[in-house]
Amino acid sequence: MSRGNGIANSQIYSIWLKFPELDRPFLEIHEHKVTYDRDQPRVNESGFAHLSFQLKDISGILSQIIQADGAQIGEITDLGTEEKPLLIAYARDPEGNILELEQT
The missing domain is CATH 3.10.180.10 (2,3-Dihydroxybiphenyl 1,2-Dioxygenase, domain 1)
Known part of the structure; x- marks a missing residue:
């Protein structure tokens, strides 16, 4: 995982959710073992x-x-x-x- 996301010693727990009998769309939820706090996002920010x-x-x-x-x-x-x-x-x-x- 570390080679793909650029984070040294990356450890991730991942869940994939999808609709029955459909491959797409799906939602992938990651939980990283090590996380960093950030400011609260605002509804009208650029990006996600x-x-x-x-x-x-x-x-x-x-x-x-x-x-x-x-x-x-x-x-x-x-x-x-x-x-x-x-x-x-x-x-x-x-x-x-x-x-x-x-x-x-």
Whole structure:
């Protein structure tokens, strides 16, 4: 791994998540044995900004994020119509990564 990522003595635990019966898209999650702290990212930064998830219970998921030492950013906001609501909220996971949550 060290030859590929340029980090001496790199040790990584990796999980690959994919949809049933599909090779793509997939999500690879790395946990490095040695990590370094960084400043909290902002929603409007260049580069990787946030991950977005569609879900059925935005309030319930926000509660779980907060219980896991994450944090809510701003308010749950309805960007839809009365007939077709679209709730969105932003949160930080326990590592400070920004998550966009959408409930349709």
